[in-house]
Amino acid sequence: MHKALIVEGLLCLTLPPDRAETIAGDLVEESHTRGGRWFAGALVGVSVAMFFHAFGAARVRTLMKLVLGLVVWFTVYAATRVGGAVLGLQPLVVDVRSIPDAPFGTLVYLGGVLLLSNLVTGLVLGRGAGVGGMNPVMPLAVFWASAAVIGLCADILSGAATWYCTCLYVFGVPALYIAPLVLGGVLSARAAPSLRVGVSR
Amino acid sequence: MSRNAYLGEFEQIVLLAIMRLGDDAYGVAIRDEIQKRTGRSTAPGALYTTLDRLEQKGLVVSRLGEPTPERGGRAKRYYSVSAEGIEAVERAQRCYQSLLDGLQILRKKHA
Numbered sequence: 001m002h003k004a005l006i007v008e009g010l011l012c013l014t015l016p017p018d019r020a021e022t023i024a025g026d027l028v029e030e031s032h033t034r035g036g037r038w039f040a041g042a043l044v045g046v047s048v049a050m051f052f053h054a055f056g057a058a059r060v061r062t063l064m065k066l067v068l069g070l071v072v073w074f075t076v077y078a079a080t081r082v083g084g085a086v087l088g089l090q091p092l093v094v095d096v097r098s099i100p101d102a103p104f105g106t107l108v109y110l111g112g113v114l115l116l117s118n119l120v121t122g123l124v125l126g127r128g129a130g131v132g133g134m135n136p137v138m139p140l141a142v143f144w145a146s147a148a149v150i151g152l153c154a155d156i157l158s159g160a161a162t163w164y165c166t167c168l169y170v171f172g173v174p175a176l177y178i179a180p181l182v183l184g185g186v187l188s189a190r191a192a193p194s195l196r197v198g199v200s201r
Numbered sequence: 202m203s204r205n206a207y208l209g210e211f212e213q214i215v216l217l218a219i220m221r222l223g224d225d226a227y228g229v230a231i232r233d234e235i236q237k238r239t240g241r242s243t244a245p246g247a248l249y250t251t252l253d254r255l256e257q258k259g260l261v262v263s264r265l266g267e268p269t270p271e272r273g274g275r276a277k278r279y280y281s282v283s284a285e286g287i288e289a290v291e292r293a294q295r296c297y298q299s300l301l302d303g304l305q306i307l308r309k310k311h312a
Contacts, residue, residue, distance in 0.1 A: 003273060004275050005273070008275070018265070019249075019253075019278075022227075022265065022275065022277060022278035023245075024273070024275050025269075025275025025276060026272070026277075028271075028273040028275065029271055030229055032271065042246075045246040046245050046246045046249060047246075049247065049249065050249065050250060050253075053253060053254075057257075
């Protein structure tokens with residue numbers, strides 16, 4: 001039961017709720033014979049396939065959601081950074097190379113700003129209808145994930161990788177960007193009026 | 202006629218599997234039927250995107266069944282091929298047959 005609940009919750013990010021329910025049921029049913037590794041692979045495969053399926057069907061709308069997400073995120077991020085600088089909580093400009101030497105309070109503030117910016121962005125975007133039934137935060141979540149992978153690869157290939165940048169790409173982006181964004185999107189979508197139509201039992 | 206009546210190979214396979222299964226055509230059964238009949242292992246993501254596309258084209262229709270315990274209390278989505286879907290499969294088969302007609306190389310192989 002818990003397995004199905006988790007799968008359905010994850011699939012709801014890329015699918016309308018009624019589709020997520022039936023596909024989650026299919027995957028849980030097959031996992032009894034095929035095992036846990038197949039189940040995990042199938043879940044990732046279905047999520048990725050459905051995201052690109054929805055993106056292919058409505059490229060312009062997906063890109064507009066992404067741009068809107070970036071605008072909301074930057075607005076909240078800039079406001080909290082400037083606010084923090086005005087209140088003397090942290091410097092307005094932080095050099096990436098000086099991050100290891102930055103005071104602990106500054107690091108906590110910067111992390112909090114990123115977390116808050118993404119949570120608020122998720123809450124704002126989650127109110128709107130998604131593309132092809134996917135949660136509206138997904139284009140931005142995929143953008144953050146892609147940026148992290150590209151940034152990490154670029155750092156490694158250029159030989160300029162540092163431990164703190166690597167930590168940011170590997171742990172920081174999932175924890176401070178993607179998780180709060182998706183959480184905000186899910187909470188907001190659940191609070192919004194249900195759009196389930198055309199379902200017959 | 203549907204918006205995009207031309208069918209890809211996998212779309213035809215899925216439509217034919219649904220027709221063969223009759224009233225029991227849902228995700229797991231369709232994948233099993235394709236595996237059994239063609240020996241082709243289908244990724245779940247490929248099947249669900251194809252079913253979604255076929256439904257958008259109006260070639261299949263779906264309905265929800267009852268939730269069952271072995272599925273974690275989740276319902277099955279049963280698919281059936283619409284009249285347009287049957288017509289699209291027939292048209293695709295006629296196209297194949299027309300291309301095959303008179304091909305000597307295939308006749309020798311099957312002789």
